[in-house]
Amino acid sequence: MNDLKEFLTFDDVVIVPGASPVEPGEVNISSNITPSISLSIPVISSPMDTVTEHRMAILLARAGALGVIHRNMPREEQARQVSLVKKASPSIWSEVPRIPADVEVAAAFIFMDETGAGAAVILGPNGFEGVILRPGVDAGYWYGKAEALRLLYSTVKPLPTIDSDGLLRVGAAISPFDVERARMLDRAGADVLVVDVAHLHNANAISALARLSKEVSAEIVAGNLGTKEGVLDVLSRVENVAGLRVGISSGSICSTGEVAGAAVPTLTAVMNAREALEELGLHGKIPIIADGGVRNPGDAAKAIIAGASVVMGGRIFAGTEESPAPKIRVGGKVYKPYRGMASRGAMERRFAADRYSKPSKAIEEGVEGLVPYRGSALEVLAEFASGLQAALGYAGAPSIRDAWTKGRLARVSAVGIREVRPHDIMT
Ligand code: IMP
Numbered sequence: 001m002n003d004l005k006e007f008l009t010f011d012d013v014v015i016v017p018g019a020s021p022v023e024p025g026e027v028n029i030s031s032n033i034t035p036s037i038s039l040s041i042p043v044i045s046s047p048m049d050t051v052t053e054h055r056m057a058i059l060l061a062r063a064g065a066l067g068v069i070h071r072n073m074p075r076e077e078q079a080r081q082v083s084l085v086k087k088a089s090p091s092i093w094s095e096v097p098r099i100p101a102d103v104e105v106a107a108a109f110i111f112m113d114e115t116g117a118g119a120a121v122i123l124g125p126n127g128f129e130g131v132i133l134r135p136g137v138d139a140g141y142w143y144g145k146a147e148a149l150r151l152l153y154s155t156v157k158p159l160p161t162i163d164s165d166g167l168l169r170v171g172a173a174i175s176p177f178d179v180e181r182a183r184m185l186d187r188a189g190a191d192v193l194v195v196d197v198a199h200l201h202n203a204n205a206i207s208a209l210a211r212l213s214k215e216v217s218a219e220i221v222a223g224n225l226g227t228k229e230g231v232l233d234v235l236s237r238v239e240n241v242a243g244l245r246v247g248i249s250s251g252s253i254c255s256t257g258e259v260a261g262a263a264v265p266t267l268t269a270v271m272n273a274r275e276a277l278e279e280l281g282l283h284g285k286i287p288i289i290a291d292g293g294v295r296n297p298g299d300a301a302k303a304i305i306a307g308a309s310v311v312m313g314g315r316i317f318a319g320t321e322e323s324p325a326p327k328i329r330v331g332g333k334v335y336k337p338y339r340g341m342a343s344r345g346a347m348e349r350r351f352a353a354d355r356y357s358k359p360s361k362a363i364e365e366g367v368e369g370l371v372p373y374r375g376s377a378l379e380v381l382a383e384f385a386s387g388l389q390a391a392l393g394y395a396g397a398p399s400i401r402d403a404w405t406k407g408r409l410a411r412v413s414a415v416g417i418r419e420v421r422p423h424d425i426m427t
Helices: 054-062 076-085 105-115 145-154 179-188 204-210 228-237 266-280 297-306 344-353 377-395 400-406 414-419
Strands: 013-015 031-034 037-039 044-045 066-069 098-100 119-124 127-133 171-173 194-196 217-225 241-246 288-291 308-313 328-330 331-337 367-370 409-411
Touching: 013 377, 031 217, 031 308, 054 066, 054 076, 054 377, 066 076, 066 194, 066 228, 066 414, 076 171, 105 119, 105 127, 119 328, 127 308, 145 194, 171 179, 179 194, 194 241, 204 217, 204 228, 217 228, 217 266, 217 288, 217 308, 228 241, 228 266, 228 367, 241 266, 266 288, 266 297, 288 297, 297 308, 297 377, 297 409, 344 367, 377 400
Parallel strands: 044 066, 044 308, 066 171, 098 119, 171 194, 194 217, 217 241, 241 288, 288 308
Antiparallel strands: 013 409, 031 037, 119 127, 328 331, 331 367
């Protein structure tokens, strides 16, 4: 007991400036949430009932990120939400001209010349058929579906998060104990199933997940985990883990640390997971998702330098237009409700809405509150994209992989923490 470990959190550290070979605007922040799913912007939204339903998931995937649909609803409804995302057209379709499939190619070229469009989508009786590109923009004009979309998108940055059929990607939250839900989500087309329990390092939960993982084809992100031992145990007992969701009790609406006294701050959880993965030679192969307490791009960059591939956020998206919570006006200002999934309100809804899943715990480990309304989630993504580029630019890392090796964090004193924020002025 004399040898207590110290668990560092985002505010305990700063990024050490390093020699940068590139300008911040040239930093490539694309990353992977699983070995096969890459994101242009490495930020995903939490599966929470005041954060992610289909509207958020569609917007984020269109913009190059990803949403994870929450599970505080009946299985059928969650599966429907997943299919709504898969059915949504990537936004670029509405931004480029559409040409009916029976139009002559020459006429299409004339049309594009006249409108100045470099590309057009060809629509047949069953919807999307291909892409036509103006000569000079690229050679040829017909491509296979996925390749055509990729070509089209490559002219527009960032690249949307799409699957090999050109459909938007989507994640969905699961419980390790609800195989039927996981199967339904898998059938509905979820690209990644994200385990959504507060403490996966539990014998029953791991065994259940080991069984469940054999029943679905979608990739599985396991979590939440906080320790090296937890990661090693899960990886030794569950096959096909495609990502790790780490962080215990750092969430802005989380009261676990208070109620149960247990926590592994997200930054430390990332470092612990990285240590486990490095021991297995798997760091960089199984992505780490840093979950909880990310407030700004600086926090996200610290998590990435510590070894994460992607960050997950609830509060950063809760106040946006696309979250499923209603706008509320208080004293002339606009807010949106945001609550923990283990808060009283969320647990009551779970009980009422889904007879297959009961509240798992009798005590509340989350709180409910309001966050300021802040416009579209696109603005959050834009802020994180350019903030991450700036941070990695300081770190001297032209990409996320470089950030793992070249990036360095240093501890600051409690006084230093005050100094590195705006101070001593009236705002
Ligand atoms: P935030 O981004 O700091 O708001 O944290 C969001 C994260 O908190 C989620 O992704 C979950 O991992 C976690 N979380 C969600 N609901 C609860 C809760 O009720 N208690 C504890 N943690 C929660």
